[in-house]
Amino acid sequence: MAIERTLSIIKPDATRRNLTGKINARFEDAGLRIIGQRRVRLSREQAEAFYAVHRARPFFNDLCSFMVSGPVVVQVLEGENAVAKNREIMGATDPAKAAPGTIRKDFAESIEANSAHGSDSLDNAKQEIAFFFSGLDIVP
Numbered sequence: 001m002a003i004e005r006t007l008s009i010i011k012p013d014a015t016r017r018n019l020t021g022k023i024n025a026r027f028e029d030a031g032l033r034i035i036g037q038r039r040v041r042l043s044r045e046q047a048e049a050f051y052a053v054h055r056a057r058p059f060f061n062d063l064c065s066f067m068v069s070g071p072v073v074v075q076v077l078e079g080e081n082a083v084a085k086n087r088e089i090m091g092a093t094d095p096a097k098a099a100p101g102t103i104r105k106d107f108a109e110s111i112e113a114n115s116a117h118g119s120d121s122l123d124n125a126k127q128e129i130a131f132f133f134s135g136l137d138i139v140p
């Protein structure tokens with residue numbers, strides 16, 4: 001298995017409830033290393049650019065409003081199979097369908113306010129990491 005990097009975002013519903021540490025513990029307990037991390041308040045422009053792929057979806061505006069509603073924690077996770085592993089730790093998009101023990105099952109408030117984002121492929125991970133981090137901000 002390859003060592004990969006993936007982009008994670010702890011979303012505003014989770015920072016509002018002070019869940020950053022609990023969510024980070026899920027990643028670290030599963031063997032992923034947090035090698036870059038920053039707490040930021042996204043601008044509307046940044047949220048729209050980050051989710052540009054979803055521009056045509058009916059929930060795009062609501063999603064962008066949610067993502068700027070409070071601080072987020074953007075982070076780079078590294079480890080074996082990090083992209084798929086992080087998706088597994090997060091669980092399904094809809095918390096009602098997420099497996100027991102996943103972040104979204106345990107913490108998400110709704111299909112939109114679902115506590116965490118994780119890149120869905122290695123290619124997207126590279127693009128999403130570059131969106132938020134320069135090489136100097138990543139310390140393996």
Ligand code: GDP
Pocket residue numbers: 054059062063092093111112113114116117118120
């Ligand atoms: P993910 O890869 O599991 O995050 O899911 P998607 O890429 O399909 O969707 C991106 C984000 O949009 C999700 O994490 C949710 O925050 C939000 N989202 C997805 N589906 C819906 C929906 O049906 N309604 C609303 N309001 N938000 C959604």
